[in-house]
Amino acid sequence: xxxxxxxxxxxxxxxxxxxxxxxxxxxxxxxxxxxxxxxxxxxxxxxxxxxxxxxxxxxxxxxxxxxxxxxxxxxxxxxxxxxxxxxxxxxxxxxxxxxxxxxxxxxxxxx
Amino acid sequence: xxxxxxxxxxxxxxxxxxxxxxxxxxxxxxxxxxxxxxxxxxxxxxxxxxxxxxxxxxxxxxxxxxxxxxxxxxxxxxxxxxxxxxxxxxxxxxxxxxxxxxxxxxxxxxxxxxxxxx
Numbered sequence: 378x379x380x381x382x383x384x385x386x387x388x389x390x391x392x393x394x395x396x397x398x399x400x401x402x403x404x405x406x407x408x409x410x411x412x413x414x415x416x417x418x419x420x421x422x423x424x425x426x427x428x429x430x431x432x433x434x435x436x437x438x439x440x441x442x443x444x445x446x447x448x449x450x451x452x453x454x455x456x457x458x459x460x461x462x463x464x465x466x467x468x469x470x471x472x473x474x475x476x477x478x479x480x481x482x483x484x485x486x487x488x
Numbered sequence: 489x490x491x492x493x494x495x496x497x498x499x500x501x502x503x504x505x506x507x508x509x510x511x512x513x514x515x516x517x518x519x520x521x522x523x524x525x526x527x528x529x530x531x532x533x534x535x536x537x538x539x540x541x542x543x544x545x546x547x548x549x550x551x552x553x554x555x556x557x558x559x560x561x562x563x564x565x566x567x568x569x570x571x572x573x574x575x576x577x578x579x580x581x582x583x584x585x586x587x588x589x590x591x592x593x594x595x596x597x598x599x600x601x602x603x604x605x606x
Contacts, residue, residue: 380532411590415533422583422596423525423533434594466533470590475535475549477523477591482532 381406381467381480388486394455397483399467400448405478407448411470414443414452418463426465427452454485462487490515490595492584497600504574504604510567510584510597518542518562521587524569526580527599534580537569538587552578574604 382400389395399406399414406412412430415423425434427443430450440455450469454461467480496508510522524536537558538547546558557570567584581599588594 409590411592413592415593417533422598423593424596425592425594428588428592428594429590468533468535468591468593476547477535477538479525479533479535 381469381478383467383480383483386484386486388488389457390488391457391459393457394453395457395485397452397465397485399450399452399480401469402448404473405469405471406445406450408472409470410445412443412445412450413468415466415468416463417466423466457487459487461485490586492586492595492597494582494584494597494600497582497602499603499605500574501606502575502604505570505572506574506602508569508571508582508600512565512567517565522560522567523585523587523593524558525583525585525593527583528580536582539567571602576604578602579604
């Protein structure tokens with residue numbers, strides 16, 4: 378089971394919207410609505426931002442939204458802010474071994 | 489709020505062993521699956537292992553099967569990762585996390601660094 382594919386980097390100016398893609402297969406992203414997104418600032422632990430494709434945990438800004446189409450999931454950050462600059466990882470439950478895979482990670486830069 | 493605190497990391501020679509611990513507090517530890525995730529320096533996240541609430545089910549990524557053992561002590565609210573036959577490629581920060589259904593990792597510890605080097 379290979380890692381899910383994400384762009385290495387995405388950038389945007391403050392106030393803009395950006396979208397990060399996460400491409401898998403029908404055995405993971407495409408097969409289940411169990412896609413998650415994590416934000417990780419340098420030297421910190423990951424933080425859950427989106428669960429089950431499009432749900433936000435309590436306390437997460439509504440500027441973060443998730444969606445899925447076929448084998449590709451997406452995370453959109455609207456109204457980009459300086460503190461959004463971080464690494465973002467998608468993950469998905471998978472039917473094969475291992476039963477859980479992460480994406481390759483995307484570095485978001487706020488210009 | 490939920491707290492997870494890892495310990496036990498350090499420098500170990502190739503072929504050596506190390507036992508990581510994760511102390512859980514402020515939630516009913518025995519009610520949740522738990523997981524270990526690692527991150528090699530400058531690299532992405534990798535799921536390592538899962539354990540069911542009562543320890544009756546355990547799952548591992550292929551690269552650690554037969555070398556790592558996940559376990560828990562619900563009386564002590566603690567999660568463990570016994571790592572044997574360590575290799576250079578096991579060098580990483582190891583995080584413990586609380587696992588909700590199908591992979592929702594809602595709380596993470598701060599991580600503990602394991603360095604495998606001679």
